[in-house]
Amino acid sequence: MSVEIVDKNEKQAKEMIQKLGLKPVAGISRVTFRKKDNSVFSIDAPKVYRSPAGNYVVFGDCKVDNFQERMAEAQSKVQKDPASIQADLAAAAADAEKAEKSGESKIEEEDDNEPVDESGLDAADIDIIVQQANVSRGKAVKALKAHNGDIVNAIMELTK
Structure with missing residues (x-):
């Protein structure tokens, strides 16, 4: 069971929105806004309302989103250190050589027929x-x- 804490101003704003005929929109997990200077603002777990004319009202905690930092962080998690990459390459080359040798020996055996x-x-x-x-x-x-x-x-x- 989750308890939602709503301050007085937000409660009043939601009441006004419902009086204006705005309908809640379900299933939205994140909203982002991009300004002309390419700055990005994001709201995680927003409460979104839509008017009949197609306008949206979004409630939630707004944060400045730095996309480049997030991408660099994700890349560092995925990236391996060079020593492990070299070890993987050496193992793959050894496996390929074994498979090639076994394939050649099979062909030689069958050619003798x-x-x-x-x-x-x-x-x-x-x-x-x-x-x-x-x-x-x-x-x-x-x-x-x-x-x-x-x-x-x-x-x-x-x-x-």
């Missing part, structure tokens, strides 16, 4: 599939034949 009949298929299509799907030439040929020469579907099948 029997030769595959490539008749009726374009060699360039087979090369594209080998590069894109990172598979052996034999698997690329089998996938191309299974999809009647459709490169896109063959790559999609091999990269599942």
Whole structure:
């Protein structure tokens, strides 16, 4: 249960506003005003009323908002120190090397199998599939034949 403390002047102003036919607007969490000199004033948790003509009346604690300070503060929270960035990069490079080596060994193992009949298929299509799907030439040929020469579907099948 929250208790709202309202001073006498604010209470009188709200009574006058309701007599003028202003309706409360719900769901507004923050209001900002910008002047010509780019100074910004903000009101957090405002009470907002709207007139039938489209004018608004806003109640709340007004603060001078320095956008650049807020952005610098948010950036400092997100930014990492250079040592941790270097460590992350080194770990990612090591993982990439391991994955590349394991991929090469798999291709070498599969290439040792029997030769595959490539008749009726374009060699360039087979090369594209080998590069894109990172598979052996034999698997690329089998996938191309299974999809009647459709490169896109063959790559999609091999990269599942």
